[in-house]
Amino acid sequence: MTVGVAILNLSGKILSVNSFKEVSRAEITKHIISFGRTVLVATDVHQPPKMVKKMATSLNSKIYAPYRDLAVAAKNEMVDDYIYSGDNRPISRRSRDTEVDLIPQNAHERDALAAAIQGYKKYQKKLELIKKKALNLEIPSEMVDEVKIMVINEVPITKALNATMEKLKHPVTPPTADTPKIKSSKLPPKEDIFKGEVVPGTFKEDSQKEGLFELISGLKSKLKSQEKQIKNLQKKNSIMGNDLKRYQDEISQLESKIERLHYQYSQNILHQKEIATKTSIIRGLQEKYNHEKALKKDLEEQLESIKRIRAMELSREASPVKIIESFSKDAIREATGAWNIKNGDVVLLRSSEGGGSHTAALLVHLGVKAVITTDKMSHQARGEFETNMVPIIPLEAVDLKLADDFAVIMSQDLETEIVKWEKNQEEKRKKEDTNKLLKIMDDYRAKRKRSPHNF
Numbered sequence: 001m002t003v004g005v006a007i008l009n010l011s012g013k014i015l016s017v018n019s020f021k022e023v024s025r026a027e028i029t030k031h032i033i034s035f036g037r038t039v040l041v042a043t044d045v046h047q048p049p050k051m052v053k054k055m056a057t058s059l060n061s062k063i064y065a066p067y068r069d070l071a072v073a074a075k076n077e078m079v080d081d082y083i084y085s086g087d088n089r090p091i092s093r094r095s096r097d098t099e100v101d102l103i104p105q106n107a108h109e110r111d112a113l114a115a116a117i118q119g120y121k122k123y124q125k126k127l128e129l130i131k132k133k134a135l136n137l138e139i140p141s142e143m144v145d146e147v148k149i150m151v152i153n154e155v156p157i158t159k160a161l162n163a164t165m166e167k168l169k170h171p172v173t174p175p176t177a178d179t180p181k182i183k184s185s186k187l188p189p190k191e192d193i194f195k196g197e198v199v200p201g202t203f204k205e206d207s208q209k210e211g212l213f214e215l216i217s218g219l220k221s222k223l224k225s226q227e228k229q230i231k232n233l234q235k236k237n238s239i240m241g242n243d244l245k246r247y248q249d250e251i252s253q254l255e256s257k258i259e260r261l262h263y264q265y266s267q268n269i270l271h272q273k274e275i276a277t278k279t280s281i282i283r284g285l286q287e288k289y290n291h292e293k294a295l296k297k298d299l300e301e302q303l304e305s306i307k308r309i310r311a312m313e314l315s316r317e318a319s320p321v322k323i324i325e326s327f328s329k330d331a332i333r334e335a336t337g338a339w340n341i342k343n344g345d346v347v348l349l350r351s352s353e354g355g356g357s358h359t360a361a362l363l364v365h366l367g368v369k370a371v372i373t374t375d376k377m378s379h380q381a382r383g384e385f386e387t388n389m390v391p392i393i394p395l396e397a398v399d400l401k402l403a404d405d406f407a408v409i410m411s412q413d414l415e416t417e418i419v420k421w422e423k424n425q426e427e428k429r430k431k432e433d434t435n436k437l438l439k440i441m442d443d444y445r446a447k448r449k450r451s452p453h454n455f
Contacts, residue, residue, distance in 0.1 A: 001266060003028060003051075004108030006116040007035050010127060010148045014083065019108040024262060025051070026255045029058055039149050042119030044070045044111050062153065064119035075114035079104060082117045126151055133157070139164055319414050321346045321372060321400065321407035327355030327381070332362050343367030346414065348400070348407055352377040360384035370418055372398065372409075391421040 003023060007016040015035050020028065032038055032055075041056040042064040043049065048056075056063045070078075083103065104110040127148050134144045143164055150160035322339040325331050327349050335341060345368050349355075352373050360381040363371060370391040377392065385392050398417055401408045 001262075001269075002106075002108050004106075004110075004112030005031065006104075006109065006113035007032065008116050008120050009036075010039065010145050011131075012120050012124065012127075014102045014113070017102050017104055017109050017113055019106055019112075022262075022266075024255055024259050025054065025058075026251075026258060029055065032059065037149075039152050040064055040119050040123075042115040044075065044115040044118075064115075064122060066115075066118060070111075070114060070118070075110060078114050078117055079110055083113075123148075123152055126157065130157060130161075133161060134164075137161065137165065139168070143167070317411060318408045319346055319411045321348045321409055323348045323350060323407060326351045327353065327359055327377075329359060329362060332359070336366065341366055341368065344369050346370045346372065346409065348372045348374075348395075349377075350374060352381070356380045357384040364388045364390055370414065370421075372400065386425060389422075389425070391418045393417045393421060 002019055002021045004019045005016070005028060006014070006018075009015055016031075018031070020031075038059040038061045040063075041052060041059065041061045043052045044066065046065055046068050048063050048065050052063065104113050130147050130151060131144060134141075134147060139147070139161070147157075147160045147164050150163070151157055155163075322335060322341055322345055324335045324347055332341075335347075341347060343366065345366075347363065347368050347370075349371060352375050356378055357380040361384055364384060368390060370393055371385060372393050372395055374395045382392060393414075398409055398413055
């Protein structure tokens, strides 16, 4: 796995942009703290990863996460606008070898820098206001960052500035090497001890010697006490040195354990990816199998229906009626392919809407024996059927038995309706012929009346 790390200071200046491959969390932490104290750990996703949470905890820092995941285009635009404007312009690839390259070189570095920039921008106005107020209050520049840190940690600006001003008024003076830790007795000057005229063997001389011996004895006692204290401190230092070595060994072991866990985690991820790939393949095969199974079932049902239709055709007692869902060219073609509509078949139109003379001509061309309708048919379509002597029978005129995907009508009933329709058509033609003859005679009489030569 590759980790991208970008570091900004509290003035928004880019300090570092790096990416690390197969690196431990301890090494990343070491890299980060080499730039100073961490105040905010930012990520480019709404839900911070566990790695980021652990890093923030170990660095004793807050976490910033956007209210939604940053898109790639938004991150590219944000980074370009930021690094190529004003003082933020980074050092390019053509810089001296001793300079640090601060231009993102891959997606990991770009994502890290985008997260850091957005985290900084959340507090940018407050940080700039702090800088302005600190300048007016004459707060030293080295203490301004402390004010910014307090504000980032949810301390109000005024309160943070007041706390800093209080420190300036009452500074804590650290102890120096010149500050005495033990108040020692001070020997009187040599001339004070032997001041005046001293006569050997007198009481004055003896008292002066006795005072000198007591002073020396007291100094020796204090010296022994200080030596003992030094030994105790050296012993404690030795113990602390051993503790430090033990802690360093523990840290080394923990780092090794982290690296092993990281390797196992990487292997688990690879294994999970492999499982996901195989699961996807299996799912695709399962979907294909289900599709083929459904298709097979449909074909078997169609075949069974065709067999039943064929059996009815052979029995001649009942006639199968092949169903067409709508009176359109596509529906007719689909039904022809599914039920093999041929010459002499009877068809049922579930809906006669939309069909005209051209649509009717398709059924005429197939040579259907009759058409059963459920509703009113257009005048053009009806005329096409009547011209080609294809009977049109209303559904309510026959006893039609509907099955799953086709219907059945008794052959005798069908023939009766066909004969009735043909008889009606014959009467209709006779009536039309009579009307035509009467019209011719009326036209002839009218013409005779208008002629001047009447006999």
